[in-house]
Amino acid sequence: MKNNKKTLFVRKSRQREVMLEVLKGTKSHPTADWIYQEVRKSLPKISLGTVYRNLKLLKERGEILELHYGDGQSRFDGNTENHYHFNCQGCGKVYDVEGPLKKDMERDIAEKLGFVITHHRVEFYGVCRECREEVSLHLKEERL
Amino acid sequence: MKNNKKTLFVRKSRQREVMLEVLKGTKSHPTADWIYQEVRKSLPKISLGTVYRNLKLLKERGEILELHYGDGQSRFDGNTENHYHFNCQGCGKVYDVEGPLKKDMERDIAEKLGFVITHHRVEFYGVCRECREEVSLHLKEERL
DNA sequence: TTAGATGCAAAGGGTTTGCAACGTC
DNA sequence: GACGTTGCAAACCCTTTGCATCTAA
Numbered sequence A, B: 001m002k003n004n005k006k007t008l009f010v011r012k013s014r015q016r017e018v019m020l021e022v023l024k025g026t027k028s029h030p031t032a033d034w035i036y037q038e039v040r041k042s043l044p045k046i047s048l049g050t051v052y053r054n055l056k057l058l059k060e061r062g063e064i065l066e067l068h069y070g071d072g073q074s075r076f077d078g079n080t081e082n083h084y085h086f087n088c089q090g091c092g093k094v095y096d097v098e099g100p101l102k103k104d105m106e107r108d109i110a111e112k113l114g115f116v117i118t119h120h121r122v123e124f125y126g127v128c129r130e131c132r133e134e135v136s137l138h139l140k141e142e143r144l
Numbered sequence C: 001t002t003a004g005a006t007g008c009a010a011a012g013g014g015t016t017t018g019c020a021a022c023g024t025c
Numbered sequence D: 001g002a003c004g005t006t007g008c009a010a011a012c013c014c015t016t017t018g019c020a021t022c023t024a025a
Helices: A014-024 A032-040 A048-060 A103-113 A129-143 B014-024 B032-040 B048-060 B103-113 B129-143
Strands: A065-068 A074-077 A084-088 A094-097 A116-127 B065-068 B074-077 B084-088 B094-097 B116-127
Touching: A014 A032, A014 A048, A032 A048, A032 A074, A048 A065, A048 A074, A094 B103, A103 A116, A103 B094, A103 B116, A116 B103, B014 B032, B014 B048, B032 B048, B032 B074, B048 B065, B103 B116
Parallel strands: A084 A116, B084 B116
Antiparallel strands: A065 A074, A084 A094, A116 B116, B065 B074, B084 B094
């Protein structure tokens, strides 16, 4: 439980507003820098620092999600509806996976271990349809 | 598919050997630095760079897993048996969750989206038993 | 007027990498 | 002897932060 917040309330700002628009308007699970570049189209003077600060704030308020795939940078998701993800190991794209959450898994485990479970995430890994051809292509090349 | 490997084979090294022992011998999902400190007890001259290089190698060979929790550093798991994780938001500990994998989820989604799914991961979030008392304590303090 | 938000740039901090020396096969 | 591995330290790069200034309320 680490959180030494200092502000007592939140003011609205054009920067944060545009960032949310951008995030809600894409399904691409973008990085901070992608968001930065995108917002810059309407607010050319915004700084990366501001982007990061607002991403943190929006995340803390539950308006967006942060995803970690170990590629060095975080990805953000404007879709906070319950859903899972599919991570293509070919192109790196992250797809949303609709479908009912398995809340029963939470209950089972909470019961068995005596933990309180607030939520869970599921990540699928594999190769998306678009990448399948390309993969066989690459495999051929590697054989040379 | 990005991977410009250059070595044609792998030699064994005492460093990598000890690292694997350490990883297989703990259930704590340690960070690179923790592993470094641990290995240093028997190999005082090992360097962090070597630790990272071997972690990468072991991961690529499927002997360990890398986990990302957005706390700035990766965690590693010597247990490659299929299992899920529970992440305590109180103390930050990561617990293994035994139990049968939901392979049927993979099938459903592979079918629906036409993707090839190799595996999936599930992360549960909440508060572990040990932390529950402490949490109520903190909440009390915050009320002051 | 008050205190939160921003821009800018510097600082942080985990991870990667170049290179000469070393070790394994 | 060939080539993978290591130690060391510098380089990287994403993210955070200090501070003067701006701005919402």
